[in-house]
Amino acid sequence: MTMNLMRHSELYANRLIAVLLICLCTIAGIAIADTVRDDLFEALKNATTEAEAKSIERDIWQSWIEAAPTPQLKSKVESAMRKREQYDFQGGRDILDEVVKEAPSYAEGWNQRAFILFLQGNYEASLNDIERVLELEPRHFGALSGKAMIYMTLGRVKLGQETLREAVEIHPYLQERSMLIKPKGVDL
Structure with a gap:
């Protein structure tokens, strides 16, 4: 029990340090965020x-948002996300059109x-943007x-399953993993 608590505390401390370093890197403009x-x-x-895994996932998502080249672009992305949550998809898209134009290397x-x-x-435009992200x-x-x-x-199930398996290799606890189809004779 004590060893488990120590391991959990160490993991939490390491993640906290990683997120703090990402924030500092964003503020200072230092490019060590990839290492973190x-x-x-x-x-x-x-x-x-x-x-x-969910806790680490949140830290990764935060690092992706924090990677914005400027505080203004980060604010725009957060504003677009709020619009999306309010079902104002076009309003969010308009903001993000500006973001990708201003910062084409911001994933x-x-x-x-x-x-x-x-x-x-x-879907086609979404796939094009996804390719740029990747x-x-x-x-x-x-x-x-x-x-x-x-x-x-789009009915391209085999390709969808292959792509989802790639995602699960990166994030073994990915929520969408439940959509994986178990191949015959293989335990997942």
């Missing part, structure tokens, strides 16, 4: 419980727009999951 994210992805892959701007495009039923951040399990959902929605 590497540590978070390693922790995610080695998580032993769903609760632990989360593209990802958030891809999500809104998906919600609007514009060029910028190949481990973006959210983009991979979205890509899988689009493929399956």
Whole structure:
């Protein structure tokens, strides 16, 4: 019990340090956030419980948002996300159009727009944005999951399953893992 508590405390402390470093890097403009994210992805892959994985997942999502090149762009993305939550998809999309124009190398701007495009039923445009996200951040399990959902929605189930398996390799506790079809004769 004590060893388990020590391990949990150590993991929590490491994640807290990682998130603080990402925040400092954003403020200082230092490019070590990728190293911090590497540590978070390693922790995610080695998580032993769903609760632990969800906590790490939140830290990764926060790091993606914090990677905005300026505080103004981060604010725009957060504003677009609020609009999306209020079902103002077009309002959110308009903001994200500005974000990707102003910061074409900011993966989360593209990802958030891809999500809104998906919600609007514009699957081809969403897939195009997802491809850009994955060029910028190949481990973006959210983009991979979205890509899988689009493929399956379009009836391309085999491709959707392959893509979802890629996402689950990165994030073993990904919520959408329940959509994986178990191959005959294989235990998942």
